[in-house]
Amino acid sequence: MLKSIFIILISITSSLIFFFFPSPPKSFYHSLFLSPSVTSNVSIANHLYTLTRRPHVAGTPQNSETADYVLNTFSSYSLKSHIVTYHVSLTYPLSRSLILTPQQPSPPTKFDLIQKTYEGDPYAEVASEVMPTFHGFAKSGTASGPIVYVNYGRVEDYERLQNIGVNVSGSIVLAKYGQIYRGDIVRNAYEAGAIGAVLYTDRKDYGSGEKWFPEARGMPPTGVQVGSVYTGLGDPTTPGWASVEECERKSVEEVEGSGDVPLIPSLPVSWADGENILGAVGGQVADDDWQGGGDLIYHIGPGPGFLNLSYKGENVIAQIHNVFAVIEGEEEPESFPDAGTESTAILCRFVLLGNHRDAWTFGAVDPNSGTAALLEIAERLWKLQKIGWKPRRTIILCNWDAEEYGLIGSTEWVEENREMLASRVVAYLNVDSAVSGPGFHAAATPQLDELLKQSAQKVQDPDNSSQTIYESWAGSAKSPMIERLGGGGSDYAAFLQHVGIPAVDLFYGGGYPVYHSMYDDYVWMEKFGDPMFQRHVAVGSLWGLMALRLADDKFLPFDYLAYAKELQKSTKDLEGDLTDTGVSLVPMFKAIGKLRDAGSNINGLIKGIEEKQGWKSMWKTDSLQVREVNDRLMMAERAFTDRDGLFERQWYKHLIYGPSKHNDYGSKSFPGINDAIENARKLNSSKSWHSVQHEVYRVSRAVAHAALVLNGKMT
């Protein structure tokens, strides 16, 4: 009886409140998020300036300070934030030496391997803090041998050398960076028998368009591209688990045995030093497509020039810091101030935005243009919260450490939180370098394509106020417009390829001459990258808007019909690789058909629910029904992972998207099938082609399982 009276009283009261104070729809806040009254290029510039004042390599005190800066900034926006520290294996240079002995009677050249400051360089006073140029995880050692020029150092480049009778064994290779990940350059060299590797970036590869000459875009001849040569992800001493204090670790021997750290020493040099070395190489003239960007004619070698290369690095266990800010969702979860003995926040469904913070030097482009954009997003969300907005789902802003060494900060965190991430994360949105120049680029898992396009239609093009990002992006004749995320190029890798979480990666620009060099600083950004910081604002807008849609839309904005179409396209591409091999793709097409039907059905179901909810949604919380449909949408991508992983690369669980075996930056659809095809082409045995068929079946089953999940059914 008492109960009934209570109900009546409360209904009357809340109806009155509802009548007088309706809350604005989410779209109101989303538009506000994009409006100039809320955005701030000045904030971004300030953050970038502060973050990049000193070099801040992972594991150094300077990068601990930048972590504190990010944490304090989040807190200043009233965001609940914290740091998670890991203890990871990193390497730093102790000594390096490179001596070129050309053909007699020319005297030897000892390269000084120093990036020089220039007149008026505002960073001259901290130049001594810049780490000597080196490769992260490079093998310590000394090697001496004739030089062989190996073009981009890809598998096909070595095949060409073999065809023209050039012996790489016992040589020091000189390779251009530009087509594959540098770790694969060193590994390919080792597998070809080289005893050392020197990498440089040729003028030809500094970027296309107008002036390719690097000095015109801020790269003095002494600029060197530092970087990691590790071909794994995460702390190499803790494969598959998190580097917490006192954790288990693999030994040095075990790590070297894994094949993921290089086994020959290597060094990066400037393009000027590279050209110098090339001047000492004779023998056959290189083919036209192997020639460089200047006047010098390149020869292959071996020799007559000799290189004496020496590198000594130290292995340390260093502390790295991931910084997080959490904006709790209002409906998922619901907060219960009196809910029990423990802290109230129940975190239920998450949208993640991620960017890394560690840099090889000052990091203005890579990665702190992204960090600055992330911090400015945080500021915008604070402004929205001040006027009453709360996201439906929880938003977490993630700032990773040690990405440069091998996606370490993000990977350790994913490995530590695997189960919760798998059951609760809706999507992961990554921005590494937000801006390096003009031109918008994006990669995504296909169910997010539509959201990406819709969001791009809401954000003004920073370089042409008469159109949206979408219009210039679509008009750029870039095909395909949206790339795919197989490669290990940034922190989305562990989320997508290890756990199976839908992901996006965004950036403005492309190749740029100061990449990973001492000259990637605030001055360069102001001068060349983004003078008005409006591209930064645009990235922040698009990034943040996607996050808001994912956090606020009642139904997750995923389209699996589009995913099925994309898979159909990729499978048709595969048909070309399999002509006359006897391998059948029928199971794939069948499974894709099931996914297509499932995608179509769930789209229809959602439409039906939205049309019929009407008045009902006010009285009865249909939250469990909406939650059930959303769970299917959220979990479908997981089904593309197979717990047994890729053959001989077990950590990679995703069967649709994963890195090419020979280029960690190269995105491959169906990496397992492709690995098997490559193997079968080499061996050409019926057993090896049978393995290809097996991999086709594996992917087909994963797609069929995704369809089952999307249908929300069991057989």
Added chain:
Amino acid sequence: MLKSIFIILISITSSLIFFFFPSPPKSFYHSLFLSPSVTSNVSIANHLYTLTRRPHVAGTPQNSETADYVLNTFSSYSLKSHIVTYHVSLTYPLSRSLILTPQQPSPPTKFDLIQKTYEGDPYAEVASEVMPTFHGFAKSGTASGPIVYVNYGRVEDYERLQNIGVNVSGSIVLAKYGQIYRGDIVRNAYEAGAIGAVLYTDRKDYGSGEKWFPEARGMPPTGVQVGSVYTGLGDPTTPGWASVEECERKSVEEVEGSGDVPLIPSLPVSWADGENILGAVGGQVADDDWQGGGDLIYHIGPGPGFLNLSYKGENVIAQIHNVFAVIEGEEEPESFPDAGTESTAILCRFVLLGNHRDAWTFGAVDPNSGTAALLEIAERLWKLQKIGWKPRRTIILCNWDAEEYGLIGSTEWVEENREMLASRVVAYLNVDSAVSGPGFHAAATPQLDELLKQSAQKVQDPDNSSQTIYESWAGSAKSPMIERLGGGGSDYAAFLQHVGIPAVDLFYGGGYPVYHSMYDDYVWMEKFGDPMFQRHVAVGSLWGLMALRLADDKFLPFDYLAYAKELQKSTKDLEGDLTDTGVSLVPMFKAIGKLRDAGSNINGLIKGIEEKQGWKSMWKTDSLQVREVNDRLMMAERAFTDRDGLFERQWYKHLIYGPSKHNDYGSKSFPGINDAIENARKLNSSKSWHSVQHEVYRVSRAVAHAALVLNGKMT
């Protein structure tokens, strides 16, 4: 405005309804479920009689008919039911021959290998349908050699033979069934160099207590224990995926290469034939613990008796049928009659009851005592539904096929529905043979121990109406009371060991003489197993009551504090195995401490929520908060699985519970650690002990991850 009026009107109406027609609490229905007004031993007897009228081996037309019977019975109780068919590899006997050549001048004996009917045998007319005695998946072949008696055929038995200088190579072993799974008996024989194996059950092993002499309990001397000798699970041609039509299949060579099918021929024989063979074995006298249950003195051999064994089986792809009945949950899910374009039932959280249906012959004990109990549970639930009960969560009654061959029906279904099962199944409750005699037994994952005990306290002991099952169970001095589920003895294996779903296995009885023989029929059950079918009723009550608690309790009745204590106990047991090895269990104890804290915290949180909900729960559906806590409870067990699985036994993902490498029936805690210890004891190298430490770390991490899940947190 209009909205407000609607709200007010509806609140008044529903309060009035609530006032006049409150619905009974779930406990009312649970008590009713147990009451004699609802239970029916007569129904059980009738079902058992019908199911066991003809032999019904997996894949035969007779077992298709039993599937229809189960389906129709479910439907007759108004339960939504369906069949899922798989196409699986099975084997059937074509021809068998066993000839004993004793020492000259005695003439050879050709065994007829036939189980004979007896006078008045009501099953005499269908005796011709009984399959000739054989081993499922036995190797076809002929072998001739001296006999070696190998006791139970365990690894330690072969070690003893080696110690006393007996050469097994080239022999036909005679082994007693009774300590390990028969597939391991054949495999151990093969690994010791034997060329054939004959298995029998010794009188000593027919069961303890009063008259062990089998005829006293219905087993004529011609009774033979048929069974599978496959050491894998699921269809051997589809490891890790479902045997759907036109699926990928492994070839015969690949299957034989997997190590899971035997590579020497084998046959089962009666105890009488076994004793006959033993009479022809000379050489050393067997140790006391190797002697049998009669007057004959057993010798080891080899010879002088020779056996000529011949077995020919056919490999077929047969159709098997799993039958399901679904009782949809009311709150999880909510049904929306007008919810959209597709059928409304949204199945959200599941409680599974499972039993298999296929038998080697008539299957009265194994398994149809369980099937009959399952059908009677269905009847009881129908009666509850008729008076208004609906479970909170969905209940699915599962009746598997081809369990006898290798848990095939359940494993294929788990492999097909892996993702949905992982994200939605609360628990799996198994009953294989419900009753084979007196005495209650149960095994469970530890978070279910308390529920098991509470339920046992609600059900009357069928053999002593003055007490509950719990009282006689606790009083039976059986220690530990609740066993653990590492072995592959029944259909819980795929649920627990492959996916990580909490599980229970229940039965009345123990060893019984007619196991897997032609004499396991309705007459035997009436005479020896359960004359009044009250043990069947008791099993149904306990089984069903646990399911009702899991389906109806607002918070899942899981206790992770108990799980932590059990893990602590198991780890302390492990300490004994690791004295003076240098292997540290500190990581384990640390992780268990975290689990203990997490278990304690969530128990406290639930208590707090229940105390404070009071009036609130009527107005605001706190379903998302309850759902969030329950999700943590549901998902914690999953964290004990590691996607990389056990070393060299990758399909087994659970790191706490899994089968011993040498006895598929043997339950092992920490199977990975134990495998590594066994290996290290053999090799005694520092690398092999290092592997033990690695396995300890792996389990520790899984336990730590489970704690994270239970806390509902990410770092």
